Amino acid sequence: MAATERDAAGRISRRTLLAGTGVGLGLLFTAAPSAHAATLRDGSWTNPALGYFPNGGHFGAPRGDASHAGQDITNSVGTAVYAAAAGTVIRRQWGGGLPGRTGNALVISHGGGRYTYYGHLDAYRVSLNQAVSAGQRIGDMGATGNVTGPHLHFEIHSGGLGSVVNPVPYTGARGVDLGGGWSALDPDARGQRVRAVQHLLNQRGHGLQADGWLGPTSTEAVKAFQRGSGLVADGQVGPLTWPEIVYSLSQGANGHHVRALQTVLNKHSAGLVVDGDFGSVTNSAVRGFQSVNRLVVDGLAGAITWRALVG
Numbered sequence: 001m002a003a004t005e006r007d008a009a010g011r012i013s014r015r016t017l018l019a020g021t022g023v024g025l026g027l028l029f030t031a032a033p034s035a036h037a038a039t040l041r042d043g044s045w046t047n048p049a050l051g052y053f054p055n056g057g058h059f060g061a062p063r064g065d066a067s068h069a070g071q072d073i074t075n076s077v078g079t080a081v082y083a084a085a086a087g088t089v090i091r092r093q094w095g096g097g098l099p100g101r102t103g104n105a106l107v108i109s110h111g112g113g114r115y116t117y118y119g120h121l122d123a124y125r126v127s128l129n130q131a132v133s134a135g136q137r138i139g140d141m142g143a144t145g146n147v148t149g150p151h152l153h154f155e156i157h158s159g160g161l162g163s164v165v166n167p168v169p170y171t172g173a174r175g176v177d178l179g180g181g182w183s184a185l186d187p188d189a190r191g192q193r194v195r196a197v198q199h200l201l202n203q204r205g206h207g208l209q210a211d212g213w214l215g216p217t218s219t220e221a222v223k224a225f226q227r228g229s230g231l232v233a234d235g236q237v238g239p240l241t242w243p244e245i246v247y248s249l250s251q252g253a254n255g256h257h258v259r260a261l262q263t264v265l266n267k268h269s270a271g272l273v274v275d276g277d278f279g280s281v282t283n284s285a286v287r288g289f290q291s292v293n294r295l296v297v298d299g300l301a302g303a304i305t306w307r308a309l310v311g
């Protein structure tokens with residue numbers, strides 16, 4: 001298992017790492033009363049890959065005289081790798097052009113001195129300088145470079161390229177569980193997942209405009225749904241609300257709930273027409289998503305598939 005991982009990917013000097021950690025901790029703990037933290041869960045971040053955390057693959061783990069600069073996520077070669085947030089591909093090269101890293105790598109700039117790094121890729125699915133959206137497929141997990149097995153080496157830089165922070169709490173504060181759990185969206189969130197929630201509520205009789213904004217009207221609809229489901233009516237769509245609000249769907253279904261499914265499939269590069277018709281094309285898209293995320297390939301969009309789609 002991955003305790004034996006000896007990759008040099010992500011090796012950086014301890015001095016740089018500590019400086020980066022300091023930046024991250026400052027952001028997380030000095031400016032994070034809950035009201036502020038809540039606004040971070042705005043739907044702009046997403047899980048870059050489905051897998052598990054290998055032993056020794058955590059941020060800060062010893063790597064000789066240096067420290068591990070990211071979080072490893074293990075799955076098999078070919079597992080889909082997605083952009084964790086919208087941005088522009090600024091590096092598409094061995095080691096990302098950064099010291100100590102090996103293997104095929106992408107670096108995406110998200111503006112504001114924020115970057116994400118995707119290492120050991122088997123294949124690239126984007127070009128240099130390409131603009132990407134959150135959840136767009138950008139590559140395939142691999143084992144290129146100095147590794148003992150396939151995994152995604154995922155880094156987040158905040159405060160400039162080279163200023164790494166621990167990706168697990170960073171994304172966690174933004175409603176993303178790198179370990180593969182349900183995402184969390186707060187009122188005022190935007191994006192395809194919000195649009196899916198609106199379609200799911202419309203399936204229950206609401207007449208929401210599917211504009212992808214969890215504004216006051218949609219938030220009230222979420223709260224009404226939560227009250228009716230015995231949940232805390234806080235208007236947040238998180239790990240308790242998601243499993244209740246999604247539908248198990250398979251070929252032949254038709255309705256707003258299928259539009260929701262098609263919307264989150266499109267977030268992951270499916271390219272479907274959002275017509276509410278679960279026909280053969282949507283069936284192929286569900287199976288394709290399940291396949292590249294190493295889920296059971298049965299064409300049934302149940303809770304596990306939904307969790308991966310909205311993660």
Ligand SMILES: [Zn+2]
Pocket residue numbers: 007009010057068070071072152153154
């Ligand atoms: Zn790594």
